[in-house]
Amino acid sequence: MGSFIRFFMAAVAGALLFVPVASAADGGCYGYLTEMVRSSNFPFRYVTKDKVNLLIDEDDGEKVRAQLFYETDGSGIIGWVEYDVSKHVLRNTSAELEEPVALTFDTGFAKGYAQCLAKAGDADEQ
Secondary structure, three states: OHHHHHHHHHHHHHHHHHOOOOOHHHOOOHHHHHHHHHOOOOOOOOOOHHHOEEEEEEEOOOEEEEEEEOOOOOOOEEEEEEEEOOOOEEEEOOOOOOOOEEEOOOHHHHHHHHHHHHHHHHHHHO
């Protein structure tokens, strides 16, 4: 029994290494999107990545559109992104809505977001 528990704990720890964690305090499933953007090559110019937050403009289940901002005395808008949920593609839509720029990011956050949505869907069905 002891070896099974050690194996189980090692498997759980290994799984956690592959899927970054975003807590409900960080916006539930949207916390994964925030971390996805922070890990991306979005051209952050006025603030460090860790200060960036998302304001969800639209979420139709297929695409999530969000405004990037940071807390300031005035308007701290940095830009906009769009995330294609099924294709796991994050795009910078700040400059060109007709031809948004695909961003690279830590794909572990896409996996975490998908798993979070699946769990939320399972909870809604019960």
